[in-house]
Amino acid sequence: xxxxxxxxxxxxxxxxxxxxxxxxxxxxxxxxxxxxxxxxxxxxxxxxxxxxxxxxxxxxxxxxxxxxxxxxxxxxxxxxxxxxxxxxxxxxxxxxxxxxxxxxxxxxxxxxxxxxxxxxxxxxxxxxxxxxxxxxxxxxxxxxxxxxxxxxxxxxxxxxxxxxxxxxxxxxxxxxxxxxxxxxxxxxxxxxxxxxxxxxxxxxxxxxxxxxxxxxxxxxxxx
Numbered sequence: 001x002x003x004x005x006x007x008x009x010x011x012x013x014x015x016x017x018x019x020x021x022x023x024x025x026x027x028x029x030x031x032x033x034x035x036x037x038x039x040x041x042x043x044x045x046x047x048x049x050x051x052x053x054x055x056x057x058x059x060x061x062x063x064x065x066x067x068x069x070x071x072x073x074x075x076x077x078x079x080x081x082x083x084x085x086x087x088x089x090x091x092x093x094x095x096x097x098x099x100x101x102x103x104x105x106x107x108x109x110x111x112x113x114x115x116x117x118x119x120x121x122x123x124x125x126x127x128x129x130x131x132x133x134x135x136x137x138x139x140x141x142x143x144x145x146x147x148x149x150x151x152x153x154x155x156x157x158x159x160x161x162x163x164x165x166x167x168x169x170x171x172x173x174x175x176x177x178x179x180x181x182x183x184x185x186x187x188x189x190x191x192x193x194x195x196x197x198x199x200x201x202x203x204x205x206x207x208x209x210x211x212x213x214x215x216x217x218x219x220x221x222x223x
Contacts, residue, residue: 041208042201043182043191051080051157052187056117056143056150059126068141070115070154071187077209078113078183082160082176084120085132090178090195095136098180101202102137108210114140117154119162119176121145158189182209 051070058068072078079098083091095116102109114137118124121144124132129142145151155161155177162176178195182205191205 041191041205043193043197043205045191046159046189049157049159049189050187051154051181051183051189054154054157056154057146058141059129059144060142061127061130065126065144068115068143070183072113072183072185073111074185076111076113076185077190077206078115079206080115080117080158080181080183082117082119082155082158082162084118084174084176085124085128086120087174087176090176092136094178094180094195095133097197097199098202099136100199101206104199104203105206105210108207111210112206115143116140117143117145117151119151119155120164120172120174121148121151123172182206184209 054070055067056070057065059065070078070080081091081094081098083094085091098114102112105112114133116129116133116137118129124144126142126144129144133140133142145154151162158181160177160179160181162174165173167173180193180197180202181189182191182193184190190209193202193205
């Protein structure tokens with residue numbers, strides 16, 4: 001079959017071949033232009049998920065709680081992470097990587113809002129939670145759900161989960177999703193970074209989103 005197709009193409013007149021060649025060149029040029037105008041996100045691009053209506057209590061070390069809606073400030077993006085302050089490895093590693101990513105962004109890092117949602121609300125008091133996040137990201141939003149039900153509802157919206165178990169000896173074991181989520185101005189999750197994503201990947205995606213060069217979630221998912 002392929003031999004016949006090739007032979008058929010060889011039998012075209014010179015004018016037809018020239019027309020086909022021009023059409024092919026124009027199509028390739030258009031594809032290159034699209035690639036140059038858009039930057040592919042290196043993290044995982046989910047189907048459009050709306051989380052912007054979620055509001056959780058933001059805690060402060062020196063004053064009472066205030067409501068925080070999970071949408072970024074104008075012209076910003078919002079990074080959301082579910083974890084807990086006594087996490088021995090995954091949380092500090094992930095937040096340290098985010099800290100390095102923000103450093104790579106330079107001045108653009110001012111347009112990245114960060115929210116840390118505790119999954120261990122009983123032990124993570126406001127006096128612990130706010131300073132913990134501030135040690136990694138200055139000006140971050142420390143969120144402490146008012147109830148287990150409120151936490152579960154927020155986790156479900158993001159596709160995250162967590163659990164806490166206690167041994168007979170009193171030891172507490174916490175497990176939780178290690179993914180970071182980036183939310184755009186429309187309240188949609190536009191990219192996810194699984195545990196182990198590098199600061200370079202995070203900085204690339206944040207820079208693309210802030211510059212408006214990132215391909216839309218719908219376009220990327222279609223690919």
